[in-house]
Every structure is written in structure tokens, then in C-alpha cells.
Amino acid sequence: MEGAPSLPLPPLFLHRCHGQEPPLRGLRLQGSAERAAENFNAHGDHSESLLGLGCFFDRTSLFVETADQQLVPVVEQLFLSEVSCHPIHSDLLPDMAVIAVVPPVTGQGIQGTSMCGCEAEDREGWFILIQGLSTAYDIMDVLSLRGCIRHDIENSYSLPADDSGIIGEGAYATVYHSQGRDKRPVAVKKMNCQSDFESIAREVSTLVEVQGPHIIGFRAIFWQQEVERLQVSMVFELASGDLLFKVLQDGPMDEPSARTLFVSILHGLKRIHDHGIVHRDIKTENILLQGDVPMVADFGLACKATDEQQMSRRCGSAGFVAPEVCLGSAYDYKVDTFGAGVILYFILSKELPFSSPDRDSAAIMRKTVKCNLHLQRPPFSEMTSRTRNMLRQLICKSQEERLSADGALAHSWVVGKTAGGKKKELAEGDGAALGVAPPPQPRD
Missing domain, CATH: 2.30.29 (PH-domain like)
Known part of the structure; x- marks a missing residue:
């Protein structure tokens, strides 16, 4: 396996x-x-x-x-x-x-x-x-x-008796640093809400199915009856941090470094999509790092693309969610590549393309729906045209024109070549040479 x-x-x-x-x-x-x-x-x-x-x-x-x-x-x-x-x-x-x-x-x-x-x-x-x-x-x-x-989690993993081992807390789970019988470090995610068992089963099913390179390693699911409630825990490989923290701490990446990291994220997305699954919450916090290697994590919103009930659900994170989700329209795998495009924008600039000074989710979503991407200013104006072309083909309003994970991996910014095999710096709009639709032009 x-x-x-x-x-x-x-x-x-x-x-x-x-x-x-x-x-x-x-x-x-x-x-x-x-x-x-x-x-x-x-x-x-x-x-x-x-x-x-x-x-x-x-x-x-x-x-x-x-x-x-x-x-x-x-x-x-x-x-x-x-x-x-x-x-x-x-x-x-x-x-x-x-x-x-x-x-x-x-x-x-x-x-x-x-x-x-x-x-x-x-x-x-x-x-x-x-x-x-x-x-x-x-x-x-x-x-x-x-x-x-x-x-039998108590026989399998060593959890601290107090809160000293907490490495992350959220509304739905608390994550602890632990180690297994083999002394290898792991992360134990204790779920705070236990009512939605079907979501837990769907997340575990997804994790089991997509395990592989650039996917966070799943190890086990446990349950135990505590005094007043049922406690469900999932165990994962331990990560050293997430992409959001890395960029906030270290600042924007240069293009070669961003490319190396982003290509790994695309390979993780391709693996997920090849299994007929849509992640639906691709954002910087859900890209964990093991050393310098990115791992797609947090499959709590993931579902099969054929699940009509789930695929009609509006979900995701403001600032990363695609325009079609904001509008309540039908969506597909490319909601994930839109989120990936926002990640690329962020790691290159330490900014989000559609932000609000007061973090107003409604304002962010209105900007997302308009999808006016401004790349004619620093730092993007100083980058290669292929980089800007990649961003425009990922962070675009039209699902039809947006790149899939496969399409992004074939983009000249990734492969460094044209379809004819010659290395070439693509001019803006030259994506047609690679068999992809030209990106929509931004409105300033």
C-alpha cells in the first residue's frame, strides 16, 4: 500500500x-x-x-x-x-x-x-x-x-498529561505533538465536535485513498468514551509548520524557490484529482511543510466529485475560494487550482489578491467574484511574463479558461519550454502556444 x-x-x-x-x-x-x-x-x-x-x-x-x-x-x-x-x-x-x-x-x-x-x-x-x-x-x-x-490510543501513542504538547488549536480540533511506539514523532488531532460522523468517515476515506507523495501521511483513527463525550482522534505524520507561517516569518519567495515549492503542491493536487476527489479548502494554512517539502493537508471538506449533494455545498475559506463558489454556481476540480493560484500569489508577495483591510469576508468574496487581478505593480511587474501568465490562468473567473492541475504542470513557467521544445520567455498571452486558452485580461 x-x-x-x-x-x-x-x-x-x-x-x-x-x-x-x-x-x-x-x-x-x-x-x-x-x-x-x-x-x-x-x-x-x-x-x-x-x-x-x-x-x-x-x-x-x-x-x-x-x-x-x-x-x-x-x-x-x-x-x-x-x-x-x-x-x-x-x-x-x-x-x-x-x-x-x-x-x-x-x-x-x-x-x-x-x-x-x-x-x-x-x-x-x-x-x-x-x-x-x-x-x-x-x-x-x-x-x-x-x-x-x-x-487503544493510550497504548499506541504517548500524549502529554497537560497542554504542553499542543501545537495547534482551532474551532474543530486541537493538535498535539506525540510519538508512537517506534519513537517516531506524530501529530494527534483530537476532534472537538463529534456529531458529524459522516464527515469524519469521508475525511478518513479520502486520506486512505490519496496517500502518496505531497499528501500528509495518515496513520490512524481512534475513539474512546470519555466521561461526558466521545473523543475521536486522528494521527498524522508530524509537520514542521505550515506555509502561511513560513511566508509571514521569512517573507516572499523568489521565483525559482516559489516554483519548486508550487510544483510540489500541483503534484499533490493532481494526485487528489486523479482519484476523483476535490479538496475544496486549498489555502496556505493547509499546506504543511516537512522540512522544505510541502504536503497537502486537512481533508475535512474533501469529497468525491460525483457526490452531487456535497458538490452543491458552498464551502472553503474567504480569499482562497473560487468565484463560482461565492456565487453559488456549479463547480468542479478547478476550485482547487484557483486556491493554488492564490497560494502562488501569496508566496511571491506576502499578500492576498482579494483582501479587505478589516478582514470582512463579504467584501473579500465580492472582490473575488469580480476577480480583477492587478499584476502591473511591484513585485509582480518585476517578475517574468511567464509567472504573471501562470497567475492569470489560475486566478481567473472563468472555470473553462482556468488551468487544471495537469494544465498548470504543463505550463511554460513549470517546464521552461514551449511546445516545440525550445526554451523561450513567453510574452503575455502566449499561452495558446501551449494549447491552453488565453487568460482574461485584468481590468484596472
């Missing part, structure tokens, strides 16, 4: 209670995977002959291999399955552990999990046996990357 740590999986076996040949049967359970694993440890058969068929995971499913080497799926979708592991106390089988895998109730998605209070008796559980509790936790980490839900 792309984005997963390189881990050779040890032999895994289903418990023999599931059967020794297809059709295999899951066990009817009531409650969470944690309870199922605990009950198995307390009441299960721990004799030497408890091992059933060998099993393994691919990107999305759990399979067994039969005696005639046929591969049979037993869990079709690991996404949103609850997982928990416990040691098996047996003199006959020392250092063994069990992993309980409990998929959500069929057709109910995240609402069919115990995280949402589902205690249905028709939930089906599967028990996987493995040697070594530490190895079982490694397997749990692999399952986490597939979007499985866990209940």
Missing part, C-alpha cells in the same frame, strides 16, 4: 472456529472489537489446535488461502472495521495474540460501528491469531492505514 511502512507480514491465521474450508463463518457479536478480543481471551479455546486457515491483507480486504490455493475474501472492505488486539494467555501457545476485526453493519457505514453507538447483534467478527503481542501491534498499524478504527 502506498504510504504504508515497509513491513514484512508474519504468518497470520484465522481461528479455527471460523471453519477449515469455505464457506467460512464469522462470529455473531454484540459490542466493540475491544470487547470481542477481551471475551475471546477470557473464554476462547487456547489449545494447540486453535489455528485455522492462513490469512493475509491486501489494500482493502482480508483473504484466506484454501488447501487448493484459492483466495477467498472474508472481509471485503476493511475500511471502518473496528480492530483490537490482546495477548492470549496459554501455557501451550506462549507469546500469542489475537486481533479482532469487526466490520460495520452491512450498508450502515460508520453508523454501523460501536463508535456511533451501534450494538447490533448481527455484527460479524473475525479473530486473527499471530505470534507476539508487539507484532500484533505492528499489524494493527498496517490495518490503521486502511482506515480501520481503533480504541
Whole structure:
């Protein structure tokens, strides 16, 4: 799986209670995977002959291999399955552990999990046996990357007892610096609002699907019942900061530095769009940095482009959101490239193209709708025409004329060449030579 740590999986076996040949049967359970694993440890058969068929995971499913080497799926979708592991106390089988895998109730998605209070008796559980509790936790980490839900954050990550580990706070989440069992630093995002479980599931689904270069690394989702509320946490690779802070602290970038960073952002967007997903909140705060490498982050508003209900929603951040969203019109992937264009403008100038002195969102959106881009003044007037051309083809009112992520990566400012292969400094409006529509001319 792309984005997963390189881990050779040890032999895994289903418990023999599931059967020794297809059709295999899951066990009817009531409650969470944690309870199922605990009950198995307390009441299960721990004799030497408890091992059933060998099993393994691919990107999305759990399979067994039969005696005639046929591969049979037993869990079709690991996404949103609850997982928990416990040691098996047996003199006959020392250092063994069990992993309980409990998929959500069929057709109910995240609402069919115990995280949402589902205690249905028709939930089906599967028990996987493995040697070594530490190895079982490694397997749990692999399952986490597939979007499985866990209940053991206190055993997996070291969180400070006080607020000293807070690295970010917002209306919807608080982010803490932590580290895993392997001592690697991570960011733990504790969600403040727990009512919109479907949004949480959609964000995790997106993160699992798009993992790869220039996408923030997703590690796990956990839940635990606290005294007065349910606490949901997501774990990510740790970043050193965000692009907004970097520019505010260090000032505008020169064109070569901006190009290097911006091309990486475009590659991240291309990856997202190639999976049929629209991010819908591309802004400087959502570009995290690992060293000097930008990572697209915060997929809380991301959705499939085919999701008609979500794609009719007006959302995003004032100053970065595209004109069509401000107007309540239909939109597509290019809302993300508009936001990317605003990012490029900002990292080159430390300013936003459509700002308001008093940060009035309504005034900012009115300016965005007009989309009058002024590039005939410093610092832009001192930049190459290709840079200004790129900005105009990203920060433009017309979706049809706006560049896609693919189109931006093919722009002469990125590749440094014309379609004929010769290096050339494009004059304003020469985008037609690259097979792209000419940008709209700004009105001063």
C-alpha cells in the first residue's frame, strides 16, 4: 500500500472456529472489537489446535488461502472495521495474540460501528491469531492505514498529561505533538465536535485513498468514551509548520524557490484529482511543510466529485475560494487550482489578491467574484511574463479558461519550454502556444 511502512507480514491465521474450508463463518457479536478480543481471551479455546486457515491483507480486504490455493475474501472492505488486539494467555501457545476485526453493519457505514453507538447483534467478527503481542501491534498499524478504527490510543501513542504538547488549536480540533511506539514523532488531532460522523468517515476515506507523495501521511483513527463525550482522534505524520507561517516569518519567495515549492503542491493536487476527489479548502494554512517539502493537508471538506449533494455545498475559506463558489454556481476540480493560484500569489508577495483591510469576508468574496487581478505593480511587474501568465490562468473567473492541475504542470513557467521544445520567455498571452486558452485580461 502506498504510504504504508515497509513491513514484512508474519504468518497470520484465522481461528479455527471460523471453519477449515469455505464457506467460512464469522462470529455473531454484540459490542466493540475491544470487547470481542477481551471475551475471546477470557473464554476462547487456547489449545494447540486453535489455528485455522492462513490469512493475509491486501489494500482493502482480508483473504484466506484454501488447501487448493484459492483466495477467498472474508472481509471485503476493511475500511471502518473496528480492530483490537490482546495477548492470549496459554501455557501451550506462549507469546500469542489475537486481533479482532469487526466490520460495520452491512450498508450502515460508520453508523454501523460501536463508535456511533451501534450494538447490533448481527455484527460479524473475525479473530486473527499471530505470534507476539508487539507484532500484533505492528499489524494493527498496517490495518490503521486502511482506515480501520481503533480504541487503544493510550497504548499506541504517548500524549502529554497537560497542554504542553499542543501545537495547534482551532474551532474543530486541537493538535498535539506525540510519538508512537517506534519513537517516531506524530501529530494527534483530537476532534472537538463529534456529531458529524459522516464527515469524519469521508475525511478518513479520502486520506486512505490519496496517500502518496505531497499528501500528509495518515496513520490512524481512534475513539474512546470519555466521561461526558466521545473523543475521536486522528494521527498524522508530524509537520514542521505550515506555509502561511513560513511566508509571514521569512517573507516572499523568489521565483525559482516559489516554483519548486508550487510544483510540489500541483503534484499533490493532481494526485487528489486523479482519484476523483476535490479538496475544496486549498489555502496556505493547509499546506504543511516537512522540512522544505510541502504536503497537502486537512481533508475535512474533501469529497468525491460525483457526490452531487456535497458538490452543491458552498464551502472553503474567504480569499482562497473560487468565484463560482461565492456565487453559488456549479463547480468542479478547478476550485482547487484557483486556491493554488492564490497560494502562488501569496508566496511571491506576502499578500492576498482579494483582501479587505478589516478582514470582512463579504467584501473579500465580492472582490473575488469580480476577480480583477492587478499584476502591473511591484513585485509582480518585476517578475517574468511567464509567472504573471501562470497567475492569470489560475486566478481567473472563468472555470473553462482556468488551468487544471495537469494544465498548470504543463505550463511554460513549470517546464521552461514551449511546445516545440525550445526554451523561450513567453510574452503575455502566449499561452495558446501551449494549447491552453488565453487568460482574461485584468481590468484596472
